[in-house]
Amino acid sequence: xxxxxxxxxxxxxxxxxxxxxxxxxxxxxxxxxxxxxxxxxxxxxxxxxxxxxxxxxxxxxxxxxxxxxxxxxxxxxxxxxxxxxxxxxxxxxxxxxxxxxxxxxxxxxxxxxxxxxxxxxxxxxxxxxxxxxxxxxxxxxxxxxxxxxxxxxxxxxxxxxxxxxxxxxxxxxxxxxxxxxxxxxxxxxxxxxxxxxxxxxxxxxxxxxxxxxxxxxxxxxxxxxxxxxxxxxxxxxxxxxxxxxxxxxxxxxxxxxxxxxxxxxxxxxxxxxxxxxxxxxxxxxxxxxxxxxxxxxxxxxxxxxxxxxxxxxxxxxxxxxxxxxxxxxxxxxxxxxxxxxxxxxxxxxxxxxxxxxxxxxxxxxxxxxxxxxxxxxxxxxxxxxxxxxxxxxxxxxxxxxxxxxxxxxxxxxxxxxxxxxxxxxxxxxxxxxxxxxxxxxxxxxxxxxxxxxxxxxxxxx
Numbered sequence: 490x491x492x493x494x495x496x497x498x499x500x501x502x503x504x505x506x507x508x509x510x511x512x513x514x515x516x517x518x519x520x521x522x523x524x525x526x527x528x529x530x531x532x533x534x535x536x537x538x539x540x541x542x543x544x545x546x547x548x549x550x551x552x553x554x555x556x557x558x559x560x561x562x563x564x565x566x567x568x569x570x571x572x573x574x575x576x577x578x579x580x581x582x583x584x585x586x587x588x589x590x591x592x593x594x595x596x597x598x599x600x601x602x603x604x605x606x607x608x609x610x611x612x613x614x615x616x617x618x619x620x621x622x623x624x625x626x627x628x629x630x631x632x633x634x635x636x637x638x639x640x641x642x643x644x645x646x647x648x649x650x651x652x653x654x655x656x657x658x659x660x661x662x663x664x665x666x667x668x669x670x671x672x673x674x675x676x677x678x679x680x681x682x683x684x685x686x687x688x689x690x691x692x693x694x695x696x697x698x699x700x701x702x703x704x705x706x707x708x709x710x711x712x713x714x715x716x717x718x719x720x721x722x723x724x725x726x727x728x729x730x731x732x733x734x735x736x737x738x739x740x741x742x743x744x745x746x747x748x749x750x751x752x753x754x755x756x757x758x759x760x761x762x763x764x765x766x767x768x769x770x771x772x773x774x775x776x777x778x779x780x781x782x783x784x785x786x787x788x789x790x791x792x793x794x795x796x797x798x799x800x801x802x803x804x805x806x807x808x809x810x811x812x813x814x815x816x817x818x819x820x821x822x823x824x825x826x827x828x829x830x831x832x833x834x835x836x837x838x839x840x841x842x843x844x845x846x847x848x849x850x851x852x853x854x855x856x857x858x859x860x861x862x863x864x865x866x867x868x869x870x871x872x873x874x875x876x877x878x879x880x881x882x883x884x885x886x887x888x889x890x891x892x893x894x895x896x897x898x899x900x901x902x903x904x905x906x907x908x909x910x911x912x913x914x915x916x917x918x919x920x921x922x923x924x925x926x927x928x929x930x931x932x933x934x935x936x937x938x939x940x941x942x943x944x945x946x947x948x949x950x
Contacts, residue, residue, distance in 0.1 A: 836876025
């Protein structure tokens, strides 16, 4: 693997605070109020005597009111993750853990979401870079170089994942414009496999965890049109695959395609996953293990597909498989959904009610059409969501401005912000883990103007 020293434009301290902007509580009002243009016209920064002091006071008041009303103190969960990790991974389908929100589950969801976010932060999407389409970091240092939390640094990346495609994906596959002087003309970096190796983290989690994190898409939603075509049989079974189990053809192609002439995509993403998971399970045979797969947007679809594949092909060898999906589209038909459930794959889908991506494909024919199910299932464009849904609403956050920009409602950092503030339906929004809201604007223009946080990285894959 080539080692590149280029750093991302946005770095995070190990406490998840951004280094590119001071904490909200330390910012002062600028001498002049400036205007900023937007698609809907001109917006002015709102006058705010002390930019975040009042918001922090209101936040503290909300916290106090909630604690008094419900008698809840969420500084630390009374339970330990080592005792409850099975429930957090979905052993009881998260019954009673979503409303109100379980503090342990919230923290773990954010942790796995940040693994997916790391795939964005590490991806080189600069078309004038010779390494456009690959990772900026060596696998041995990625989690450290991105300055993630100790929980992330406790993992070691064991494998980078690459994919190619037999269909044209200009809005997802990034390629350099420098002609032949590039790292690959066929492959794109798609994510990684990592395993917990720090003994303290293994003790905290109650098992050794294996993570598969997939890269997705942040702002370019045109990939939906590129990929979504029709359902086709998945064909994942060693002996007799069930032809009724169908998945979206574009997702399947991305997961199973290979290019023999390319050393990075000589084997498909599917084969890379199989080889690495088998190796890790053999290495840690006899230990208590789990396989957790995460991804955002298109990465969520690949997470779902790889989870099904691992379980259907018996690669997991009985180790529990859990998917934490963020802003994911539908992947397959109702037979795919039922087979995932039969195989015991646990899936928790986090969605923003204003995000359009989780509503497709299958806008007209999906899991909500119960009365003519048998007829609809025969259609080549009938899809069904899998697993348990956790629905969030970005209008509940006092940090975010009203917008109709689809890339804002689809933004992964916004999802993680909403998770941090979500406590249950009807509950007030307040940040439980203290994630810096400034992170939301890493790839969007979503924060309220009076915080004076610019949209730092608007151009993302």
